[in-house]
Amino acid sequence: MARARVHNFHVSLDGYGAGETITLEKPIGEAQGLFAPFDGRFIDGLGGVDAPITLDRALTTTWSQGIGAEIMGRGKFGPQTGAWTDDEWRGWWGDEPPFRTPVVVLTHHRRDPLHFDNGTSFHFLDATPVEALARAVELAGGRDVRIGGGPTTIRQFLAADLVDFLHLVTVPLTLGAGVSLWEGLAGVEDRFTVESVTSPSGLTHQFWNRVTSG
């Protein structure tokens, strides 16, 4: 059965996963420091990247394995709000979005799908987490679904108990403000087994696996 998986989700020590305001210049607001340790070159595997294979990088590579679709919040797709007035905007990633699968973008505002040559497509959907996941499972063709963030989206899926696996990366810095991953989720860990390991780099990696009944 297709699982819903979160990968490489970075949070600060005070629990923030993004800054408060997303702009074209600052895709994750004032939280850039969160991604300083992140080397996106590794999300599609170790091949072809001529750099040491550290623990952090090995773990980063699990991002795409067995994934057939992603779900993302609108803020991950772009800085706009309200109705889509700028159809020229095709995401932050240029002609080669790294996803290479269908992506469901959660938005209250209608827009036609976008298709890219590398297998990425964006499908704009006004839906609850349950509905969005059902659509993504269809699009994933039997593979797993990645819940891609941002923090508000992850939080909604955690609250709805729809996340099967969460790879959380705690970055040893404090932001003081931003979008909290944990707000309203007190006790959420009770539904998971949690492994923690701290990398020599100072990052703490956690592997949350949902406890399944039976």
Add this chain to the structure above:
Amino acid sequence: MARARVHNFHVSLDGYGAGETITLEKPIGEAQGLFAPFDGRFIDGLGGVDAPITLDRALTTTWSQGIGAEIMGRGKFGPQTGAWTDDEWRGWWGDEPPFRTPVVVLTHHRRDPLHFDNGTSFHFLDATPVEALARAVELAGGRDVRIGGGPTTIRQFLAADLVDFLHLVTVPLTLGAGVSLWEGLAGVEDRFTVESVTSPSGLTHQFWNRVTSG
């Protein structure tokens, strides 16, 4: 440039990577306990395996990423010694060897190549580590080469300074006898940066990256 990588190499606390005698019944001799923690289902990725994604399992999945060929010692291919009198023997793995790339098998005895439908092929070669690596790099078509073991083979490639990356898994058990990974390699760590992290399962994972000049 193609790298030579070792993955998922399990050793005991006393440094043994296999038992002393390989038989048809005991492919790694008296060292089966070494592989008790190993779940081979994960070597080709997380997709399709309905089991918790633990740290150990996430790391296992890096095995095939960007790999275009493997080099293995004869003992990993089969329990026979001396000239090939049994051409019926096609390895331990049946019709679906997990490699799915060309594999160079080091042997002093001539044998024609074997080909499998899933992309695996075995090429028998009487060669030094340098020669074997050159042949594997050719076969790998620009991807990396995995040095697949057993311990004698890993040791030879380490001694010849041909290993770029080593993912070592120390299993908390003692064997008392077997094939040592470390014999004759005193100080080998000086040529690497080494990260260590201990998994909640009790396994210690090390990431050795060769220090490159310049």
